[in-house]
């Protein structure tokens with residue numbers, strides 16, 4: 365693996381979102397200049413408040429569905445709502461963000477000869493019929509359902525990344541992220557970890573969709589960001605797609621019970637209908653990332669939930685739940 369050393373100008377799209385803000389923190393701590401671009405659809409200035417006074421950090425309001433002309437050495441393309449509630453709110457915009465956003469950022473990368481990273485997703489596997497999912501699995505995706513704007517948008521973005529690599533010899537890094545959680549998730553974004561923690565802290569019923577026997581594998585944000593930055597400095601030949609996630613698999617009911625245990629909450633479990641096309645199971649095979657990057661998650665679900673619970677507890681105490 366050949367490290368790309370020195371101070372770089374790095375663009376992070378979606379940089380004021382949950383993952384993007386942690387990535388910006390990490391890149392600034394490494395001594396780089398960071399340009400954070402976001403339209404604040406699901407992200408918030410609060411997530412990058414700690415960086416606003418840093419002269420190496422710049423925040424720009426911009427929608428990636430429009431072209432962007434900046435001079436940078438590297439691009440991390442994270443812009444896209446990730447929670448089903450948010451990406452289904454305006455599904456046409458979600459597809460545009462994934463597809464037009466990818467075209468614009470790839471065009472920028474081509475012009476300035478920047479290496480470019482794509483935050484793809486385990487959703488490209490759809491409701492998988494192979495378990496665990498390896499990168500070679502092509503997936504089982506409904507092209508016309510409620511999740512399709514996100515799943516197919518991300519699949520098309522992957523296609524674009526590989527076509528720019530083949531056709532224009534762009535240096536690309538495509539990761540498929542499995543469910544990741546941690547501080548700075550939006551408390552109202554509807555994802556399962558934030559929902560359950562906020563419900564438990566408020567003493568509200570914990571909403572289990574379906575029978576709760578569906579599974580997910582939850583990765584703590586710090587582990588994921590470590591995987592991002594290791595992959596970005598890897599050899600040009602390592603394009604991905606690369607699964608990044610924690611193989612520890614839990615049913616949604618097990619997650620609910622763990623959250624109740626860790627918060628000491630008196631909340632009861634409540635069953636609600638399962639949303640359509642909800643994947644039955646999901647677990648990453650991370651052999652490729654282990655071999656390529658010497659990377660694997662270090663944080664158990666129990667350990668990662670503790671700082672996550674503290675974060676939401678603090679938000680609730682100061683009444684600072686963003687809209």
Ligand code: NAD
Pocket residue numbers: 377378379380381382383384401402403404405406407408426427428429441442443444445446447461465483484485486540541542543544545550
């Ligand atoms: P998030 O919603 O917190 O962050 C997304 C950010 O992108 C937000 O700041 C939002 O305002 C911004 N954004 C959305 N549309 C935009 C546009 N058109 N132009 C500019 N900015 C725009 O979600 P996240 O969890 O931080 O996810 C970040 C990326 O990682 C997304 O691309 C998502 O698909 C991917 N991902 C995340 C997970 C996860 O578990 N967190 C899993 C798989 C993939």
Ligand code: UDP
Pocket residue numbers: 447448543554555556557559560571572573574578580616638639642643
């Ligand atoms: N889920 C749930 N209760 C909630 C929110 C989500 O039972 O309040 C379930 C959801 O149906 C899915 C799993 O938790 O099976 C993960 O949902 P999330 O929206 O976090 O992510 P994704 O489905 O995209 O993996």
